[in-house]
Amino acid sequence: MALTQVSSNKCTGGFQKVFEHDSAELKCKMKFAVYLPPKAETDKCPVMYWLSGLTCTEQNFITKAGSQLPAAEHGIIIVAPDTSPPPQTDQRQLPHRPRQDVHQWSLICALKNPGKYKAVSAFAPICNPIQCPWGQKAFSGYLGSDRSTWEVRALQPC
16 A cells, blocks of 8 residues: 655644555545654654544544644554545445444454454444434445345444
8 A cells, every 4th residue: 555645744742644545445545644742753652543433534633633732742643544434435335334433343343353452442332323313324325225234244344
């Protein structure tokens, strides 16, 4: 995967960067933000993945989270991918489940990969999207009206 640096700005002693890459799976360009604290210039630092909501780009983290200062103070790298639906992509053609609830995915990925993550947390995950109106609307739009396919795809985020 070839990365292109889109921007790099000095921020709280470190750098707030944005990168872009071609996603073979989503068949479009995707961006992600990386905050590098000052400590990252000389030492290894832990990495935290910040997954925003369905309609959030990497800019949501950069402009609204306010996490750069605590990350700088504690020497934490933060990676924040664009979690918005890709433009003009037929979600029903994707090999994996659409990104309708990244919070649920973070929980499932951590549970399916014991030992890979030191911690995981999710704010208000939709743990049973098939049974709520928002999830039903998302699945209908992404996967079509055949509900028998929803359950299989709902449990395969990773």
